[in-house]
Amino acid sequence: MQELVGRLTALDAEATETIKVIAYFDALVAGHASTQIILRGAAILSGCAAGFIAEGVGLRVDASGVRAPGSADNWPSHSFGDGARAWIEREGTAHANDDMILERLAIALGIATERNSPAAASRRALQVVIDADSTPQARLDAAQRLHLAAHTHYRVCATPIDTVFSGPSVVMSTDVGPVRAAVHTVDAVKPTERAGIGVRELPEALDRSWASALVALRLSYPREPVVDAEQLGAILLLAQAADAQAYDSPDLIALAALVQSQPRAAALLESIAGAESLRAVAVEVELHHSTVQAKAADFAHALGFDLRSPQGRVRLSLNLALRRLATNRFD
Amino acid sequence: MTTATHPAPPFDVELGAVLAAVGEMLPSTLTPELIAPLRQGGLLAPPISELIGDRPISHEERSIPAPDGAPDITLSIFSRTDHVAGGPGIFHTHGGGMIIGDRFTGADEYLSWVMEFDAVVVSVEYRLAPENPDPCPIDDCYTGLVWMAEHSDELGFDADRLIIGGASAGGGLAAGVTLKARDLGAPALAGQLLIYPMLDDRNETVSSHQVDGFGVWDRGSNDTGWDSLLGDRRKTDAVSIYAAPARATDLTNLPPTFIDVATAEVFRDEDVAYAIRIWEQGGIAELHVWPGGFHGFDAMAPQATLSLQARAARIAWLHRILGA
Numbered sequence: 001m002q003e004l005v006g007r008l009t010a011l012d013a014e015a016t017e018t019i020k021v022i023a024y025f026d027a028l029v030a031g032h033a034s035t036q037i038i039l040r041g042a043a044i045l046s047g048c049a050a051g052f053i054a055e056g057v058g059l060r061v062d063a064s065g066v067r068a069p070g071s072a073d074n075w076p077s078h079s080f081g082d083g084a085r086a087w088i089e090r091e092g093t094a095h096a097n098d099d100m101i102l103e104r105l106a107i108a109l110g111i112a113t114e115r116n117s118p119a120a121a122s123r124r125a126l127q128v129v130i131d132a133d134s135t136p137q138a139r140l141d142a143a144q145r146l147h148l149a150a151h152t153h154y155r156v157c158a159t160p161i162d163t164v165f166s167g168p169s170v171v172m173s174t175d176v177g178p179v180r181a182a183v184h185t186v187d188a189v190k191p192t193e194r195a196g197i198g199v200r201e202l203p204e205a206l207d208r209s210w211a212s213a214l215v216a217l218r219l220s221y222p223r224e225p226v227v228d229a230e231q232l233g234a235i236l237l238l239a240q241a242a243d244a245q246a247y248d249s250p251d252l253i254a255l256a257a258l259v260q261s262q263p264r265a266a267a268l269l270e271s272i273a274g275a276e277s278l279r280a281v282a283v284e285v286e287l288h289h290s291t292v293q294a295k296a297a298d299f300a301h302a303l304g305f306d307l308r309s310p311q312g313r314v315r316l317s318l319n320l321a322l323r324r325l326a327t328n329r330f331d
Numbered sequence: 332m333t334t335a336t337h338p339a340p341p342f343d344v345e346l347g348a349v350l351a352a353v354g355e356m357l358p359s360t361l362t363p364e365l366i367a368p369l370r371q372g373g374l375l376a377p378p379i380s381e382l383i384g385d386r387p388i389s390h391e392e393r394s395i396p397a398p399d400g401a402p403d404i405t406l407s408i409f410s411r412t413d414h415v416a417g418g419p420g421i422f423h424t425h426g427g428g429m430i431i432g433d434r435f436t437g438a439d440e441y442l443s444w445v446m447e448f449d450a451v452v453v454s455v456e457y458r459l460a461p462e463n464p465d466p467c468p469i470d471d472c473y474t475g476l477v478w479m480a481e482h483s484d485e486l487g488f489d490a491d492r493l494i495i496g497g498a499s500a501g502g503g504l505a506a507g508v509t510l511k512a513r514d515l516g517a518p519a520l521a522g523q524l525l526i527y528p529m530l531d532d533r534n535e536t537v538s539s540h541q542v543d544g545f546g547v548w549d550r551g552s553n554d555t556g557w558d559s560l561l562g563d564r565r566k567t568d569a570v571s572i573y574a575a576p577a578r579a580t581d582l583t584n585l586p587p588t589f590i591d592v593a594t595a596e597v598f599r600d601e602d603v604a605y606a607i608r609i610w611e612q613g614g615i616a617e618l619h620v621w622p623g624g625f626h627g628f629d630a631m632a633p634q635a636t637l638s639l640q641a642r643a644a645r646i647a648w649l650h651r652i653l654g655a
Contacts, residue, residue: 008349008632024352031344037636041348044634065634 010047013095021045021097025104035112040065042105046088046098050105054084054113063089078102080110122146122168129203130156130172130181130210143203148183155189156198156206157182158213160330163193172210176218177331181210194225199236215239218328219321223270238318239325251303251319252326258302259323265299266320272296272307273316339541340594343623349632350546350625359544360551361428363559366461369431379407382438387412388445395478397471404471405456406478407434408486409445419521419653420488422476423454424508426499426627428529428548428556429468430460437498439633440642447646448653451488453479457504461559465574468560472504473511480518492653494522496589499548499598499627500556502528506576506605513584520586522652524645527592527626528602531577532557532565536600546595548626553597577601582608587615589648591641593624619644 008024011017024045028038035052039061042050051060051070062068070089076098077087086106090098114120128134128142140150146168148154161171161180169182186200196217198209212229215236220227229236259266268285275281278296282289296307303319306312342350358365379390391408421444425436434454441452457471476495483490497505502525509523531539534553543550557565557575564570572579588609592602599620606618621628621637629638 007630008353009634020352023355024348027348027351028344031342031347033344033348037345040345040634040636065636 008044011045011095011097011101016096016100018097018100021100021104025108029108029111032115033108033112035059035109035116036061036067038105038108038112041108042086042088042101046090046095046101048091049089050087051089052080052084052086052105052109054081054109055117055119076102078106080106081113084109084113119168123170126168126170126181126183127172129183129206130170132207132211134207136204139206140204143206146183148203148206150203153186153200153202154183154206154209155186155200156209156213157184157189157191158196158198158210158217159191160194163191163195174214174330176214176329179214179217179330181213191226194220195227196220197226197228197230199229211240212236215243215325217330218325221270221324221328223274235318235321239321242322242325249319249322251315252322254303255319255323258299265295268292268295269299269307269316270320272299273313273320278308337541339538339546341623342546342595342625343621343628343635343637345635346624346628346632346637349628349635353631354547357547359546359549361548361555362551363461363555366430366555366559373431373433373436376435379435379438382435383442386442386446388442389414395475397474401467401470401474402458404475405434406475407454407456409442409452409454410487411445411449414449414451414487416487417489418449418451418487419492419494419649420479420483420486420490421448421450421452421524422479422493422495423452424457424472424495424497424501424504425454426497426501426526426529427459428552429500429503429560430556432459432500437501437630439630440498440645441496443642444646444649448649450653451486453486460556461562464562465560465564466571468500469504469507469511469573472508476508476512477518491519492521493518494524494649494652495520496524496526497528498526498630500529502526503530503576506530507573509585510576510579511573522587522589522648523585524649525588525590525602525605526645527596527598528576528590528605529553529556529598530575530605531601532561532570532575533577534597536597536604538599539597539601542595542597542626546625547628547631548597550597577605581612582614583612585609585614587617587652589617589645589652591619591621591644593621593626593628595624596626598626617648 024041028041039050043061043063043065047063049062060070072087075087075089077085079085086109125142125145129139159180161178163180165182169180171178172181189197196213198213201209216227216229271281271284278292279289282292300307307316388409389412393406394403397404423441425432425434427436434456444450445452455472455475458467480490480493495505505523506525506528512518512520539550590602590606592599606616609616621641624637629641632638
């Protein structure tokens with residue numbers, strides 16, 4: 001029959017058959033084909049073994065589409081998803097359709113793994129749980145899928161995206177760039193790298209925990225890489241208020257101008273705000289005490305208030321925090 | 332009279348993708364004016380020597396006389412180069428809707444039977460419709476089968492293990508020849524392998540209405556094929572059971588039968604009905620219905636999961652029937 005109906009076998013080495021390749025993989029994706037079927041398609045079209053590895057799990061088929069073990073080695077490959085890779089085992093010169101097959105294979109696998117993997121399902125559920133726009137019922141359903149107990153408090157952690165978590169995490173796109181979110185029980189929160197830890201909440205209100213975690217992360221900086229929202233006190237309220245309205249105070253404008261003209265002023269100001277005395281500051285930043293005194297006087301003049309009085313230190317601390325909130329980015 | 336109130340079952344995702352990639356080249360509906368171009372297109376198929384490749388298979392051409400002034404019939408005979416006499420014989424009737432194809436259509440599969448079973452395979456070049464309407468095709472096939480059975484010693488196979496088989500129109504012809512052989516008392520057949528056979532000129536089953544305007548060999552194509560074969564006799568009582576085996580009411584005394592068909596092709600319901608009728612009359616039959624296949628799916632997508640399973644099922648049946 002095949003002479004009459006045409007046939008799908010390995011594509012010609014020379015002639016490009018882009019439409020055939022695209023049509024084939026598009027149809028597989030539209031039909032929710034499994035990753036094995038998608039791989040078999042690449043194997044049949046290329047006439048080579050094909051494989052992929054994603055989140056530590058790999059699958060490979062030989063040239064006739066039958067499952068067989070093997071690894072990526074140095075075969076021609078294409079990345080997809082979160083660090084995943086697909087390859088075809090072409091020996092010798094590449095054939096005309098290899099690039100197209102690899103590209104379409106990677107796209108199809110990306111869609112299929114996103115659809116089918118348990119990790120992807122967890123990510124989607126987590127996203128629903130922390131999203132302020134989710135309905136309470138949707139949030140509860142998603143929390144159940146994540147096995148969160150309805151009457152237990154949890155805390156959301158916000159971190160830069162390359163932080164590694166053992167449990168489910170999801171990358172959220174925010175106004176300050178992509179940020180990774182993860183949910184922890186109250187005792188299990190022990191991040192050591194940069195992080196913002198959200199206030200504790202029941203699953204039905206974890207969006208509030210996420211919102212506070214994100215604020216906390218945005219307030220973090222090298223001197224305080226981990227910020228606990230529950231320790232922020234009124235600053236959390238202030239930060240949320242500053243977010244809610246464009247806050248163009250004269251203090252912040254002066255601070256921005258100062259830091260722009262003297263980039264190293266920022267670190268020194270942080271030290272001045274945090275230390276007991278200018279002498280302590282001098283020790284911390286390893287400058288002469290008189291140098292620090294002179295600099296502090298300069299800054300006070302530029303900013304328009306006494307940095308060393310109790311109220312001045314509070315004002316400086318708050319201004320520095322609001323500046324971090326306004327300028328910290330994670331992309 | 333039946334019509335389809337529901338659409339056809341969906342295609343298997345893998346097969347559907349192949350159809351999307353490859354099937355666009357062929358129109359779903361084969362109308363009479365497409366017969367000539369399609370015959371031309373068949374000439375572009377690789378020569379039989381290329382299909383054999385480097386498999387150790389010998390190929391011989393024979394021309395045999397036909398009765399009643401009919402022209403000589405060409406047979407292609409295949410066997411392993413290291414063939415040991417006394418194995419099975421398979422008489423192959425090719426597909427092509429009664430109007431296209433040749434004795435090498437389907438060679439890919441029957442050559443694998445040569446290798447698997449050390450079988451002698453004979454494929455017959457029967458006359459095609461519409462130039463040669465019924466009973467030309469069935470007569471040529473029957474003549475070829477009789478010749479093969481009578482020359483079992485010369486060809487080197489066991490006449491008690493002679494199977495007839497074919498796909499699509501070839502399956503219909505195989506079924507028709509089997510009925511004729513039963514009715515005329517010869518030759519003896521050990522089995523009939525009917526691959527999605529074309530059995531019913533009436534074209535009125537639910538599946539024949541469902542597969543209309545899409546897929547492979549749709550309702551319109553079936554009309555073209557049957558019109559070409561039967562002309563004005565079509566859908567009347569003047570149609571013989573050898574031309575349209577679905578019309579046979581007596582399916583007793585048939586050799587063990589294998590039927591396969593797909594869920595999304597016009598032949599689904601007539602093929603299933605044929606198996607049911609064999610069982611109702613106490614016969615031996617094996618039926619496979621492949622979910623999501625279209626007509627000829629295993630030829631278009633030989634490496635798809637369902638295709639591998641379909642071809643393996645045929646081979647498993649052959650092993651059982653041939654005791655090999």
